[in-house]
Every structure is written in C-alpha cells, then in structure tokens.
Amino acid sequence: MSAPIRLALADDQALVRGGLRALLEGFAPLQVVIEAGDGEALLAALDATPVDVILSDIRMPGTDGFVLLQRLRERGDATPVILLTTFDEPELPLRASAAGAQGFLLKDASPEDLFEAISRVARGETLLAPVPxxxxxxxxxxxxxxxxxxxxxxxxxxxxxxxxxxxxxxxxxxxxxxxxxxxxxxxxxxxxxxxxxxxxxxxxxxxxxxxx
Structure with missing residues (x-):
C-alpha cells in the first residue's frame, strides 16, 4: 500500500475548509494534516508538520496565497503548491506560474479533478498549461x-x-x-x-x- 499524501489546506472560510477536507478525505491515500485560516498560520504549522502538497486559496486576508508562496520559496521550502480561487481571471494562472506554483484551479473543479491535481503535483508534475x-x-x-x-x-x-x-x-x-x-x-x-x-x-x- 502506498504512503498517504499529506496535505496542508489554507482557506479563510471555515466552511470551505471543512467541505474540502470532507471531499478530499474520501480519496485514499490522502490525509489533511494541516488546516489554516490564512497563510501566516499555515507557515507556522509547517515548521512542525511537513507535508507533501499545499492547497491554498489565493484571496485571504493578511498573508494571501501569493504571499504565502513567495514566503515559502524565500525560505527554501520547495513543497508543491496548488492555488485555488473562485475568480476566473485570465491573468491569475500567469501570476501563479510566475510565483512558483505547481498548479492553479478554480474552486468549482470537481472533487475528482482536485484529487487528481493533488496526486500529480505530489508526483512532481505541474498542472500549469499555456494560457490563452x-x-x-x-x-x-x-x-x-x-x-x-x-x-x-x-x-x-x-x-x-x-x-x-x-x-x-x-x-x-x-x-x-x-x-x-x-x-x-x-x-x-x-x-x-x-x-x-x-x-x-x-x-x-x-x-x-x-x-x-
């Protein structure tokens, strides 16, 4: 049996975090080992609990997804990051790739697509495709x-x-x-x-x- 994918989840809305966790933990092997309401809390939690993949909302108060990603890379943390957003703005995938994200998805992605994305970046792949x-x-x-x-x-x-x-x-x-x-x-x-x-x-x- 393969080792579980250890996931960190950041979103400022508790209901969204809970929903994502419930959806994702239906897929094996995957474990949500960190939940955080913003990027700062996630960074602090990562000091004690390493993970395989980080799934983060882009728009959060304080330390948002882009700042979180920048802080991670500045401190030498190469943990793959997938950024989530409800906003279908054409420049966001470009910004995400430039910031060093391995993936970018809208929150209306199906649970199966989200799990597939997490699995792929955990294997070292990237989801970012050429943008229109x-x-x-x-x-x-x-x-x-x-x-x-x-x-x-x-x-x-x-x-x-x-x-x-x-x-x-x-x-x-x-x-x-x-x-x-x-x-x-x-x-x-x-x-x-x-x-x-x-x-x-x-x-x-x-x-x-x-x-x-």
Missing part, C-alpha cells in the same frame, strides 16, 4: 512596448509559449527535446531580444507585442 493570450493581452498589457532587437524563430516562439504556461527549463527541455542547458541559453537570448530582466516580464511583453 488574448484575454491576458486585453487586461494586462505590458508598459514597455518597444520592439525586440531581433526576430524570433519558431523554436524561440515555442519556448516563449511554454514559459507563458509556467513550465520550468527542465520541463521545457523535455517538451522540445533539448538539453536543459540549451533551453537556458534560449531563455537568455529571449530576454535579451525583448530587453526584459526576467521570464514574467518577457512573457507579458511577448503577449503585448503579439509575438505569442
């Missing part, structure tokens, strides 16, 4: 719209689309059959051509300029 660019372009245009210093070839465009989906260099390397070092070089070239400092700005500018 038109809604993001309409609502989240990048302020710097200067043209790139050079054109983009087909391989670079493909890598940009995977960057927009939140994939790591290792995951991109597997998808396009290149070494991780080669992908890293491609990403550096992409940043240089766009005149951006990081992957998030590169993706936003590429979407704004309709490169992807």
């Amino acid at each position: 660019t038109d809604p993001v372009r309409a609502r989240y245009a990048f302020r710097d719209q200067s043209p790139p210093t050079d054109t983009f070839n087909e391989r670079e465009v493909a890598i940009l689309r995977l960057l927009a989906g939140g994939y790591s260099n290792r995951e991109i390397a597997k998808a396009v059959f290149l070494s991780e070092g080669t992908v890293k070089n491609y990403v550096s070239d992409i940043l240089d051509k766009l005149g951006t400092r990081d992957r998030t700005r590169a993706v936003l500018k590429a979407i704004t300029l309709r490169i992807i």
Whole structure:
C-alpha cells in the first residue's frame, strides 16, 4: 500500500475548509494534516508538520496565497503548491506560474479533478498549461512596448509559449527535446531580444507585442 499524501489546506472560510477536507478525505491515500485560516498560520504549522502538497486559496486576508508562496520559496521550502480561487481571471494562472506554483484551479473543479491535481503535483508534475493570450493581452498589457532587437524563430516562439504556461527549463527541455542547458541559453537570448530582466516580464511583453 502506498504512503498517504499529506496535505496542508489554507482557506479563510471555515466552511470551505471543512467541505474540502470532507471531499478530499474520501480519496485514499490522502490525509489533511494541516488546516489554516490564512497563510501566516499555515507557515507556522509547517515548521512542525511537513507535508507533501499545499492547497491554498489565493484571496485571504493578511498573508494571501501569493504571499504565502513567495514566503515559502524565500525560505527554501520547495513543497508543491496548488492555488485555488473562485475568480476566473485570465491573468491569475500567469501570476501563479510566475510565483512558483505547481498548479492553479478554480474552486468549482470537481472533487475528482482536485484529487487528481493533488496526486500529480505530489508526483512532481505541474498542472500549469499555456494560457490563452488574448484575454491576458486585453487586461494586462505590458508598459514597455518597444520592439525586440531581433526576430524570433519558431523554436524561440515555442519556448516563449511554454514559459507563458509556467513550465520550468527542465520541463521545457523535455517538451522540445533539448538539453536543459540549451533551453537556458534560449531563455537568455529571449530576454535579451525583448530587453526584459526576467521570464514574467518577457512573457507579458511577448503577449503585448503579439509575438505569442
């Protein structure tokens, strides 16, 4: 019998937490070992109780899901995180991937889909897929719209689309059959051509300029 997946659950609404716990504990093997009303309480609980996956609402008072994720990564905690929200806003998956989340789901996902998501990230997978660019372009245009210093070839465009989906260099390397070092070089070239400092700005500018 496989070891249970140890889950931490953060949501500011007690009824939502209770409902999620009741739904998820119907799936074996899974155990909810931490419940918290905000990110700060969850961070404190993790000091004493390590978990395999964190399931967190995005919008919570105080330390919300994005701040929680940032704090985790800053202290070197690589525990996979799935962010939940009731808001179907096109820019949220992009923000989630940029922040280092392994998954992003709406709260109306079925219990089966939620359990599958938790199981997959517990195995080291990521759920973040390439995001639709038109809604993001309409609502989240990048302020710097200067043209790139050079054109983009087909391989670079493909890598940009995977960057927009939140994939790591290792995951991109597997998808396009290149070494991780080669992908890293491609990403550096992409940043240089766009005149951006990081992957998030590169993706936003590429979407704004309709490169992807």
